Amino acid sequence: MHSEKDLIDYSIQPMTSDDLEDVLKIERASFPNPWTKGQFESELRNPVSTSLTLKAEESGAEVLAAYVIYWVVHGEAHILNIAVNPLMRRRGMATVLLRESLKTMRRSLVYEVFLEVRKSNSAARDLYRKFGFVEAFVRRKYYGDEDAIVMKLEF
Numbered sequence: 001m002h003s004e005k006d007l008i009d010y011s012i013q014p015m016t017s018d019d020l021e022d023v024l025k026i027e028r029a030s031f032p033n034p035w036t037k038g039q040f041e042s043e044l045r046n047p048v049s050t051s052l053t054l055k056a057e058e059s060g061a062e063v064l065a066a067y068v069i070y071w072v073v074h075g076e077a078h079i080l081n082i083a084v085n086p087l088m089r090r091r092g093m094a095t096v097l098l099r100e101s102l103k104t105m106r107r108s109l110v111y112e113v114f115l116e117v118r119k120s121n122s123a124a125r126d127l128y129r130k131f132g133f134v135e136a137f138v139r140r141k142y143y144g145d146e147d148a149i150v151m152k153l154e155f
């Protein structure tokens, strides 16, 4: 079973510009082609975009553990980015953040959710499958060096 028991104290909050330094550290440690600071700033300004952070208590201090960014447009949601601090993976952080995001989407009358994932990213593909996402189609060379699998969840 999943070790969400480790996730004793956490909060989910909207991302602010004060979070960007920590977010960028996680981003750079997580992706071969990380987003720039400017890309995150533009999401913070974008009215269709939601950017959330998960902050967890670690040895008495609050640590930025994970973030997610998604758009909602006309009942369709698109998850653009999700990453977890490499030191805090496999402890249910992505699960908690995704569950909260999907709950909020439902409340906003979203009926389907899309995302792209690298074909080789089996950790993320497994995570999404657990939430009921299905693999819809392939976008060839979406990442330049690799295909993307487009995954879809219908509510």
Ligand SMILES: CC(C)(COP(=O)(O)OP(=O)(O)OC[C@H]1O[C@@H](n2cnc3c(N)ncnc32)[C@H](O)[C@@H]1OP(=O)(O)O)[C@@H](O)C(=O)NCCC(=O)NCCS
Pocket (backbone or CB within 6 Å): 001, 002, 003, 030, 031, 082, 083, 084, 085, 088, 089, 090, 091, 092, 093, 094, 095, 096, 116, 117, 118, 121, 122, 123, 124, 126, 127, 128, 130
């Ligand atoms: C993918 C990622 C977000 C998962 O975050 P996480 O907090 O470790 O995930 P969780 O602990 O909530 O795991 C939930 C499920 O996802 C799957 N999963 C997560 N990490 C996995 C791994 N390394 N290998 C295989 N499956 C994995 C498992 O099914 C897991 O359930 P289990 O622990 O009960 O087996 C994290 O590995 C990450 O930040 N990766 C780099 C960025 C990235 O690839 N983002 C997705 C882009 S589409």
